[in-house]
Amino acid sequence: MTEAATINRTGRKFQQVLDGAREVFLRDGFEGASVDDIARVAGVSKATLYSYFPDKRLLFSEITQTECNAMAERALNLIDETNPPREVLTIAASQIVPFLLSEFAQRIFRICMAERDRFPELARAFYAAGPGMGRQRLAEYLELSTARGELVIDDVQMAAEQFSELCKVKLWNLAAFGVQTEFSQEEIDDVVTNAVETFMARYGA
Amino acid sequence: MTEAATINRTGRKFQQVLDGAREVFLRDGFEGASVDDIARVAGVSKATLYSYFPDKRLLFSEITQTECNAMAERALNLIDETNPPREVLTIAASQIVPFLLSEFAQRIFRICMAERDRFPELARAFYAAGPGMGRQRLAEYLELSTARGELVIDDVQMAAEQFSELCKVKLWNLAAFGVQTEFSQEEIDDVVTNAVETFMARYGA
DNA sequence: TTGCAACTAAACTCACCGGTTTATATTTTT
DNA sequence: AAAAATATAAACCGGTGAGTTTAGTTGCAA
Numbered sequence: 001m002t003e004a005a006t007i008n009r010t011g012r013k014f015q016q017v018l019d020g021a022r023e024v025f026l027r028d029g030f031e032g033a034s035v036d037d038i039a040r041v042a043g044v045s046k047a048t049l050y051s052y053f054p055d056k057r058l059l060f061s062e063i064t065q066t067e068c069n070a071m072a073e074r075a076l077n078l079i080d081e082t083n084p085p086r087e088v089l090t091i092a093a094s095q096i097v098p099f100l101l102s103e104f105a106q107r108i109f110r111i112c113m114a115e116r117d118r119f120p121e122l123a124r125a126f127y128a129a130g131p132g133m134g135r136q137r138l139a140e141y142l143e144l145s146t147a148r149g150e151l152v153i154d155d156v157q158m159a160a161e162q163f164s165e166l167c168k169v170k171l172w173n174l175a176a177f178g179v180q181t182e183f184s185q186e187e188i189d190d191v192v193t194n195a196v197e198t199f200m201a202r203y204g205a
Numbered sequence: 206m207t208e209a210a211t212i213n214r215t216g217r218k219f220q221q222v223l224d225g226a227r228e229v230f231l232r233d234g235f236e237g238a239s240v241d242d243i244a245r246v247a248g249v250s251k252a253t254l255y256s257y258f259p260d261k262r263l264l265f266s267e268i269t270q271t272e273c274n275a276m277a278e279r280a281l282n283l284i285d286e287t288n289p290p291r292e293v294l295t296i297a298a299s300q301i302v303p304f305l306l307s308e309f310a311q312r313i314f315r316i317c318m319a320e321r322d323r324f325p326e327l328a329r330a331f332y333a334a335g336p337g338m339g340r341q342r343l344a345e346y347l348e349l350s351t352a353r354g355e356l357v358i359d360d361v362q363m364a365a366e367q368f369s370e371l372c373k374v375k376l377w378n379l380a381a382f383g384v385q386t387e388f389s390q391e392e393i394d395d396v397v398t399n400a401v402e403t404f405m406a407r408y409g410a
Numbered sequence: 411t412t413g414c415a416a417c418t419a420a421a422c423t424c425a426c427c428g429g430t431t432t433a434t435a436t437t438t439t440t
Numbered sequence: 441a442a443a444a445a446t447a448t449a450a451a452c453c454g455g456t457g458a459g460t461t462t463a464g465t466t467g468c469a470a
Contacts (some may be wrong), residue, residue, distance in 0.1 A: 036426060127378065198406075249417085251419090256416080
């Protein structure tokens with residue numbers, strides 16, 4: 001007994017269900033999304049949906065985990081370690097800032113916050129795959145660059161955190177609180193250059 | 206006609222309702238809180254509650270607006286402008302960091318994120334009363350200190366934002382994503398001194 | 411004492427939602 | 441073509457939650 005309550009991935013319309021669930025969950029969050037709505041958007045009957053997934057929670061976990069992995073993948077291929085720090089950091093910031101402001105990153109972040117009590121694992125997984133991974137990657141570069149004598153850093157983890165945080169200045173709060181949703185290239189560049197400038201003022205060789 | 210659907214503040218137990226609603230909303234958020242539960246915690250019948258507030262939404266707005274104003278009040282009396290920047294900023298950061306990590310600030314933030322689509326005004330009001338107000342206050346000090354020649358800042362708004370953001374390093378993310386909830390004085394001091402150090406490296410005279 | 415206003419508990423309406431079942435139809439396999 | 445697997449619509453179940461109604465109680469003021 002004790003049915004494993006697992007996911008049945010064999011059906012013809014499995015991918016349709018995933019796609020529909022992704023759309024609705026990203027739009028409405030966990031509580032906000034109704035299973036009927038997901039089935040309708042997926043172009044599938046509710047019974048079919050339930051023949052793949054034992055319940056709503058597992059469907060939600062599946063979607064968000066997939067999304068987190070996809071994000072980690074994207075975040076990984078950002079840094080070219082051969083250039084001098086100022087250049088590397090400027091390029092990195094130029095990619096980090098718009099990503100942090102993207103509809104996608106903002107949605108996922110909000111869902112994590114909203115469902116943190118219901119799904120503590122979700123927020124933690126997102127942290128590990130997203131901000132945590134990015135900072136780790138950055139810390140490795142800073143370590144290398146310090147060894148080369150290009151930077152002077154005693155605590156690379158702290159330095160990496162500070163740089164990430166400097167990338168959130170101004171615009172991220174505006175986006176998160178819904179005060180402003182569109183950002184000009186000038187606004188972004190301003191944040192990027194100031195992040196690099198402040199970072200280099202402290203850690204530049 | 207078109208009943209104003211307004212709040213009736215005259216009843217004897219009005220304050221009880223507010224107190225109960227504050228507790229339950231802060232604990233469970235908007236969707237998570239049931240009106241029955243609020244009435245029970247407030248020690249009041251549901252009919253009485255509905256004789257004060259036309260609906261749940263308005264009750265929620267009332268509570269959160271009150272909370273935001275209270276927070277703005279607290280945040281205002283932080284800075285003593287007569288001391289040198291390094292000291293002022295260290296003291297400010299020492300108060301800002303623990304506040305950002307407090308159960309209260311975290312709860313309100315999460316509720317704002319969770320209900321951003323349902324109550325866009327709520328998140329914006331919180332931003333204006335909280336982060337926005339704090340940064341404005343800090344910017345004024347930086348302006349003053351720059352005029353005195355103690356600091357060298359061309360864009361004080363940007364500098365204020367950077368300092369606030371440096372206060373969020375490491376610990377705030379851990380708290381927001383539920384990875385860690387308790388923080389030692391050492392962890393906090395580490396963030397504070399590094400925030401001040403980095404800030405002064407860029408903007409110190 | 412009477413009358414009135416606030417309050418109460420409890421039952422009730424109505425809508426929605428997660429999940430199941432049923433009876434039928436379509437595809438795929440043999 | 442027959443059998444087996446898969447999908448379907450629609451009805452259904454049990455539960456919950458917002459908001460209303462009702463019938464009765466408390467307390468105060470004239």
